[in-house]
Amino acid sequence: MGFGAIKGQQQAIMRLQGYLNQDKLEGGFLFSGPEGVGKFLTAKTFARAINCDAAATAGDCCDVCSACVRMEKNCYPDLHCIDCGEEEIRIEAIRQLQEQICLRPYEARKKVFIVNNAHNLNPVSANAFLKTLEEPPRDSVLILVTDKPSMLLKTILSRCRVVKFTALQRQALARILERDYGVEGQQVHFLSYFSEGRLGNALRLKDTDIIGCKNRVIDACTSPGAYLFDTLATKDRQEMRVYLNIIAGWMRDAYFAKAGIPAAELIHSDRSDAVDAYARAHTARELEEGIRTVSEFLLYLDQNVNVKLLLSNLKLYFQSTR
Ligand SMILES: [Zn+2]
Numbered sequence: 001m002g003f004g005a006i007k008g009q010q011q012a013i014m015r016l017q018g019y020l021n022q023d024k025l026e027g028g029f030l031f032s033g034p035e036g037v038g039k040f041l042t043a044k045t046f047a048r049a050i051n052c053d054a055a056a057t058a059g060d061c062c063d064v065c066s067a068c069v070r071m072e073k074n075c076y077p078d079l080h081c082i083d084c085g086e087e088e089i090r091i092e093a094i095r096q097l098q099e100q101i102c103l104r105p106y107e108a109r110k111k112v113f114i115v116n117n118a119h120n121l122n123p124v125s126a127n128a129f130l131k132t133l134e135e136p137p138r139d140s141v142l143i144l145v146t147d148k149p150s151m152l153l154k155t156i157l158s159r160c161r162v163v164k165f166t167a168l169q170r171q172a173l174a175r176i177l178e179r180d181y182g183v184e185g186q187q188v189h190f191l192s193y194f195s196e197g198r199l200g201n202a203l204r205l206k207d208t209d210i211i212g213c214k215n216r217v218i219d220a221c222t223s224p225g226a227y228l229f230d231t232l233a234t235k236d237r238q239e240m241r242v243y244l245n246i247i248a249g250w251m252r253d254a255y256f257a258k259a260g261i262p263a264a265e266l267i268h269s270d271r272s273d274a275v276d277a278y279a280r281a282h283t284a285r286e287l288e289e290g291i292r293t294v295s296e297f298l299l300y301l302d303q304n305v306n307v308k309l310l311l312s313n314l315k316l317y318f319q320s321t322r
Contacts (some may be wrong), residue, residue, distance in 0.1 A: 002060040003045055006038045007176050007199055008168040015163055016046050017059040025050060025110055028133045028142040030118070030157065033165025035147040036198030040116055042165070043143045047071055047079050047112040050141060067108070078108030083116040086237075094125040098132055101140050111140045118144035119151035126153050133159045167197030177202060186270050187211060193267040194249060205242070211270075217246045218271060221318075222278060229315050233308075237301055244301070248294040254279040255287040286321045293317045 003013045012031075019025055029046075031039040048061035048071045061068050070076040080100055082093050097113055105111050115121070121129060133156060136142060144160060146152065168176070174192035176199060177183040183191065183206050190211060195202035220228035232243055249267040256266070257279040263272035279287070297310045 001063045002049065002057065003042075004060075006042050006045065007180070008172060009038055009042060009165050012042065012163050012165050016042070016049075019161075020046075020049055020059045025141050026138045027136045028144065028156075028160040030149065030152075030160035030162045031143060031145045031165060032149045032162055033147065034167050034196075034198055036195070036200030036202075036204075037165045037167055038200060039145045039147075039165050040114070041200075043114045043116075043145050044071070046143065047114065047141075050110050050112060051076075051078065051108040076108070077106040078111040079114075080111070081114045081116065083114075084120060085117070087120065088122045089115070089118070089120050089125050090122065091125045091128060094121075094128045094132075098128070101132060101137055105139055109139075111137075112143065113140065114143045114145065116145045118146045118156075119148040121152070126156065130155055130159075168199060170197060173197055173199060173202060177206070181206060189269055190214065190267065194245065213242075214246045214268070215271065217243055218250050218268060218274065221247055221250055222274060228318070229311055232314075233311060240301065240307070241298060244294050244298050248291060248298070250275075250278075251287050251290040251294065254282065255284065255291065258284055258287070282321060290317060290321065 003017070006013060012033075031043055033039055045061060048063070048068045049057070049059065051067050051071065052061040053065035053067045054062035063069075063072070067076060071079050074081065080097065082089060082097065084090075084093070097115075101111065101113065103111075115129075130153060133142065142160075144152070144156070149157065149162075170192050173195065174188050177188050177191060181203065183202075187206065187210070191202040191205060194210075194214075195205070217228070220231070232240060235243060253266045253268050253275045257263075257272075257275045263269055263275075266272055266275055268275060282290075293314055297314060300310055301307070
């Protein structure tokens with residue numbers, strides 16, 4: 001419960017509990033670290049810990065008092081979340097925040113404002129937000145959450161207490177998946193490699209047919225025809241990212257297999273024969289080129305580059321290395 005539900009972020013949590021215990025809360029925090037490691041979950045838990053009604057939970061929250069329950073359900077009048085997903089955060093959202101931050105709390109000790117994916121503040125909204133951050137009311141806590149801190153204004157960064165979140169070690173992630181979430185066998189192996197230490201990503205995939213999906217993608221890579229590209233073309237960006245990461249992992253496996261890495265350390269250890277065959281059929285340079293092509297695809301996908309163009313580059317790569 002409370003902070004105990006957040007796995008592998010003890011350092012960040014200890015720092016936050018230090019602020020809670022010393023009552024040094026007003027102003028801005030920046031929760032920074034890779035996607036899928038629990039930043040947003042921690043921000044919401046921090047908000048509950050600040051305003052939990054149970055006196056016995058100093059430095060944490062009880063999750064059962066009226067305040068905690070309503071904060072969890074997003075119907076607590078002093079907790080405000082701006083979460084626009086991957087869309088830009090427009091000025092209207094910041095203007096609304098500025099109106100709310102001037103009001104007295106309805107019932108909370110501190111009003112809490114969480115801005116998720118804060119790197120999506122557009123220039124106008126970032127400058128407006130900076131004004132608020134320069135003179136934050138003493139009864140308010142602002143939490144910015146981002147996996148791309150370099151996209152934020154330096155002046156915003158410098159006015160926040162930066163709390164860093166990190167990816168888990170692979171083995172630690174595997175243990176958590178087995179012990180706390182009952183994931184077993186090949187799925188543990190694959191998810192702990194594939195998620196790169198990001199528990200949130202592993203949990204998002206654990207109840208899907210990810211093993212079947214990744215094997216279909218690999219079959220398509222080994223005989224790349226229309227299927228692979230037609231399938232990719234129908235996916236939204238999030239799904240496309242999963243598919244591309246599967247392909248990248250496949251090529252990485254083949255590259256390392258060429259260098260003699262043991263089968264147990266392959267991402268696709270259940271397909272080690274196919275990995276070996278693919279490695280034999282391609283030169284190291286071809287595999288490097290493949291990894292680079294897919295990595296660029298992933299990078300440009302984040303920058304909203306035309307997907308058709310990216311797909312045709314990938315197609316060209318597969319045609320030229322068949
Ligand atoms: Zn509570």
